[in-house]
Amino acid sequence: MPRMGPPDRRTEQRREQRQALRERILEVSREIVKREGFASLSMRKLAEAIDYSPAALYLHFKSRGEIARALRMEGLASLRDVFLAHTTIADPAARLNAMARAYVEFGLAEPETYRLMFMEPAACADPDAQGDDRLGKAAATGAAALSLIADAFVELRAADRLPPHAAPLACAEGLWANLHGIVALNLNGASLPETPAATLVELSLDAWFAPVNGIEARGTDPRNRPDTSTR
Structure with a gap:
């Protein structure tokens, strides 16, 4: 298996970071839905809960x-x-x-x-x-x-x-x-x-x-x- 060079490692790290954020968004969304119901879920509330900007969330999900x-x-x-x-x-x-x-x-x-x-x-x-x-x-x-x-x-x-x-x-x-x-x-x-x-x-x-x-x-x-x- 060929060794990854620095650019490849950075690409892989970015991919892992994106995946981790996506999973975090779903984890917190799941908690909000279980606790308060889907009607209470909003992109703004979600962004506040994970301490990210709403714009960052929209990179992963286009809408609630x-x-x-x-x-x-x-x-x-x-x-x-x-x-x-x-x-x-x-x-x-x-x-x-x-x-x-x-x-x-x-x-x-x-x-x-x-x-x-x-x-x-x-x-x-x-x-x-x-x-x-x-x-x-x-x-x-x-x-x-x-x-x-x-x-x-x-x-x-x-x-x-x-x-x-x-x-x-x-x-x-x-x-x-x-x-x-x-x-x-x-x-x-x-x-x-x-x-x-x-x-x-x-x-x-x-x-x-x-x-x-x-x-x-x-x-x-x-x-x-x-x-x-x-x-």
Whole structure:
């Protein structure tokens, strides 16, 4: 490997400094969003927090919307990783149970990040992203997470553990929508019966795993179900 001369080292140092500043901008942005919500994030507040001029920030991000896109991508990647942690569960119904519970736990533990990911219109948060591939990349990351749910439904279909009319992808989208509803209603402080979120997840899954041909599609002994007595 050729040795770098002084100009090369300076170029590499500048690149590392730029990357470090970018990561610092995202770190502080993430803290502000988690603490105060996306509406409170501004380029001026961010510049003051990291002790840089707003002009320096614009060299890395053109707008707060572009920062929102980066944070949204991070959040979607984290959610995908949450799902991946459960892909070693062999039984697809048990795997879906674990993923569903993890999804709700993620949303309730990271409320402002979740709002930014799924309750803030992407085009409004980052209007400059329209017309290029930035929204497409976020959609692809979300699709990767959705595919992990869909894979479990594909396995259930192959094992004849879904109703005949149930398409795996439609089931995955429907379950995701159901889980989002549980999280969104909790985050918005909706007046709901005092039912723990974990119990709502169980009830949602029961709707998908209705008995097929007299055989319980869940494929697990009810006595072995996770405790849902707490939120």
